Amino acid sequence: MKALMLDEPKDIKVVEIPIEKIKSSDEILIKVKAAGICGSDISIYNGTSPVATYPRILGHEVVGVVEEIGSTVTKFKFGDHVIVKQTESCGECYACKHGRDNVCIDLKVRGVNIDGGYREYVTVPETSAYVIPKDLDFKTAVLIEPFTIAFQACSRGRLEADDILLVYGAGALGSSVIQVAKSFGATIITVDIEDEKLKKAKELGASYAINGKEQDVKEEIKKITNGYGPTICIDTVCNPKSVEFLIDVVGNAGRVVLMGFDMNESHIPQFKITAREIDVIGSRLQHEKFEKVIDLFADKSIDPKDAISHVFHFEDISKAMEVVESRKFRKIILTFNEE
Ligand SMILES: [Zn+2]
Ligand SMILES: [Zn+2]
Known part of the structure; x- marks a missing residue:
């Protein structure tokens, strides 16, 4: 499968990596459909992020379709449309135990210090994804993340x-x-x-x-x-x-x-x-805000359709980065697995 690899600042390219597989029974395999380019992705690309490590697959605003579920997964079924949570946390530290897992002492942020979603498939624990309405198009659904x-x-x-x-x-x-x-x-x-x-x-x-x-x-x-x-x-x-x-x-x-x-x-x-x-x-990232924001998108309290200024297939990343350099954009969306 293909992914976008940022080997070092300013050096991002399409690479072939081993096909993603479910590694534990609580995971789901997601066929990625769209991912956003966010300010923090740009700072990692430019090498100005204080928290990023390289090489890195960027992307923390990721939506797709459930392709496979692990044997103990209960929250999802094949074909569900989903959005991925940005972070993974230890579950053991003070912050995690007090409902503040977004500031876990051992916080992992997708696309920052663990690999993110700029790739054709991604696996996450079922606790790290949320079902989104099927009538919400994937590109718009990407925007749920910044609203969290x-x-x-x-x-x-x-x-x-x-x-x-x-x-x-x-x-x-x-x-x-x-x-x-x-x-x-x-x-x-x-x-x-x-x-x-x-x-x-x-x-x-x-x-x-x-x-x-x-x-x-x-x-x-x-x-x-x-x-x-x-x-x-x-x-x-x-x-x-x-x-x-x-x-x-x-x-x-x-x-x-x-x-x-x-x-x-x-x-x-x-x-x-x-x-x-x-x-x-x-205030950093989010804790348990996905479901709340998904509801606001579902009932059209939030309808950010004109927030998107550019859409590129992920293999056209160099064109997308030209737009980033021009600074004349609102939201740039990368698409994956287009039918
Ligand atoms: Zn973001
Ligand atoms: Zn923790």
Whole structure:
């Protein structure tokens, strides 16, 4: 079978590898149909990921069809359409035992430090896949994965209907957060510097859109929230300044959810956190969010069809990478096993 192998940064090619087989009775064999190219795949490709190891088969946004099941598998049958979970965890550490397997001490992330789904077949334990509706096309279904990350941030922030949520940044991640947050019934404010993205954010469910280049963001937020501040801020800009800003503007008893991997320092006087009892919360990957997001896709609460800008057969990876280099894309999907 064929796979896309990244031998070292910038060196990705189609290779022939041994056909994938079920290795233990709890596994399912998946015929891959589509996989997304995500920001983290691009950073691994470019050699800027702090966590990746090489050589590596990339891909953590993977959907396909169940081709074979192990003898003890109960959750799946032949022909089910499925999406693969991004991670594997030890099940033994404190995090795993406390429902936080996404931050397992021995976390394995597909396409990062274990091989991912850019290949014709993949096997995973049955606990690492979820059934998706058959009427959802595979390319759209790939987008379930990034929405689980957005859902995790909302749930880490304990988002509720009476919250005023500030989504800082209205790019790909920000717009996913907005769509998930809308399903919680929260009031959403977003900030970006591009009018195009702000317009889109309003279509997707933001009630207020502030242009950080043209408007005084702090003043606007004050006006909208009657001086209280947002009760939750989710940072999808993810740099030291955005962290400082959000801790500054969040309201009393509010939460600031961080999602970035930036290694630079923020400067925050502790009084800003203690005086108003603010929670500063990290959010990484997801825990048990697939089923929730699949439901939102199934009932069309989330319908991200125009999020996909390019589709390539996986053997045309060099064309896909040219688009990546051009930086002019939204979501790029690779297809596999096309009939
Ligand atoms: Zn991703
Ligand atoms: Zn663990």
